[in-house]
Amino acid sequence: MKIAITGKGGVGKTTIAALLSVSFEKAGYKVIAIDADPDSNFASALNFPNVDKIIPLVEMRELIKERVGAEPGNVGMYFKLNPKVDDIPDKYCIKKDNIKLIIMGTIKKAKGGCACPENVFLREVINHVLTERDEVVIMDMDAGIEHLERGTAEGVDAVLIISEPSKLSIDTSKRINRLSKELKIKKVFSVGNKISCIDEENYIREQLKEVQHISFIPYSSGLRKVYLNDGDLLKSPKEIFDKIKEIKEYLERELRN
Numbered sequence: 001m002k003i004a005i006t007g008k009g010g011v012g013k014t015t016i017a018a019l020l021s022v023s024f025e026k027a028g029y030k031v032i033a034i035d036a037d038p039d040s041n042f043a044s045a046l047n048f049p050n051v052d053k054i055i056p057l058v059e060m061r062e063l064i065k066e067r068v069g070a071e072p073g074n075v076g077m078y079f080k081l082n083p084k085v086d087d088i089p090d091k092y093c094i095k096k097d098n099i100k101l102i103i104m105g106t107i108k109k110a111k112g113g114c115a116c117p118e119n120v121f122l123r124e125v126i127n128h129v130l131t132e133r134d135e136v137v138i139m140d141m142d143a144g145i146e147h148l149e150r151g152t153a154e155g156v157d158a159v160l161i162i163s164e165p166s167k168l169s170i171d172t173s174k175r176i177n178r179l180s181k182e183l184k185i186k187k188v189f190s191v192g193n194k195i196s197c198i199d200e201e202n203y204i205r206e207q208l209k210e211v212q213h214i215s216f217i218p219y220s221s222g223l224r225k226v227y228l229n230d231g232d233l234l235k236s237p238k239e240i241f242d243k244i245k246e247i248k249e250y251l252e253r254e255l256r257n
């Protein structure tokens with residue numbers, strides 16, 4: 001199961017990605033969590049220790065140079081387009097129990113389709129994880145899936161679009177849905193988050209008619225308190241865990257091979 005989680009800024013992507021990762025892990029799966037959001041905080045949400053010391057892959061200049069054959073930042077030079085990356089997930093992840101976390105770092109947008117060493121490297125790592133690994137993969141993305149190129153997107157089994165009840169969030173969700181179709185992503189699901197009443201749920205249902213809705217997570221003051229305290233999402237209230245379980249079980253049913 002390879003799942004990409006996306007949606008407008010602040011809708012709850014990282015919270016849901018972290019809780020889903022833990023939920024799959026607790027059910028006995030091995031999980032690879034990928035932080036593909038430039039403003040990364042998946043590690044804190046997963047409660048990994050020494051978060052400040054973690055170096056994102058994109059900043060490992062020596063490693064990129066060794067594998068791709070050119071210094072990061074070089075454009076138009078000759079370099080390997082299919083560098084060796086099969087050892088990267090295990091060597092350069094941080095691990096806690098059965099969750100391996102890979103932090104990508106900021107992936108610059110390639111201008112005019114040109115490739116630079118760091119983009120080639122990160123793309124290959126993502127491709128490798130999506131196509132060659134057996135673990136459940138949960139990718140925490142930013143507000144778009146633009147840097148999933150067509151080739152990479154083929155490895156994604158489902159995009160989970162998180163929306164909150166607001167026009168701006170819905171606009172982003174619609175755009176992501178269109179893009180997912182263009183990229184021929186196999187399945188696109190919707191999760192509504194921060195829902196305060198049935199009207200808000202209906203608003204999201206109405207606005208995103210063409211997407212399959214998995215779950216609506218309530219606005220939770222208990223979850224807000226967790227973020228105000230130590231941020232340990234394992235202390236989230238039951239109402240949140242129940243919804244995460246619902247999403248996990250739905251994905252298991254839908255994505256079973």
Ligand SMILES: Nc1ncnc2c1ncn2[C@@H]1O[C@H](COP(=O)(O)OP(=O)(O)OP(=O)(O)O)[C@@H](O)[C@H]1O
Binds near residue numbers: 227
């Ligand atoms: N169901 C909820 N109820 C109340 N607050 C929530 C809920 N889900 C998320 N939040 C709050 O929303 C804020 C943003 O959550 P989160 O960081 O998971 O969003 P994000 O989409 O990953 O944001 P970013 O785009 O910045 O990466 C957090 O402070 C979190 O407490």
Ligand SMILES: [Mg+2]
Binds near residue numbers: 015
């Ligand atoms: Mg986030």
